[in-house]
């Protein structure tokens with residue numbers, strides 16, 4: 001499901017009108033209406049508020065059963081602070097805040113090879129977290145395959 005449907009369902013499940021939902025979240029009814037038609041996505045602060053008030057995870061608001069990952073660097077998007085923003089302040093749910101801010105990539109000229117090298121800086125951390133022992137070459141090959149499936153790098 002997309003965020004717009006999830007938000008509409010959440011409102012219906014809670015028996016709220018658009019006006020009541022808006023009041024709970026300190027936004028206008030028009031804003032709620034725009035979310036539900038998919039014109040905009042709530043900004044990160046509002047997503048956080050929705051998550052708290054309705055006791056749903058950020059991840060489920062973004063529409064995934066699996067944790068959403070940044071479609072540029074593959075970082076897992078777990079917190080609203082991690083989410084990218086569009087020029088109008090609404091949330092971009094596809095990228096993280098390091099890769100994409102205010103409607104554009106923070107490093108627009110970056111190539112997939114450069115992204116692989118950036119991710120390799122965290123190899124020790126990754127190995128420690130996952131109990132794995134990938135060498136740099138192994139990790140590079142895996143990253144190249146994995147990143148190529150992400151939206152930013154898919155050809």
Ligand SMILES: [Zn+2]
Nearest residue numbers: 070073096099
């Ligand atoms: Zn990213």
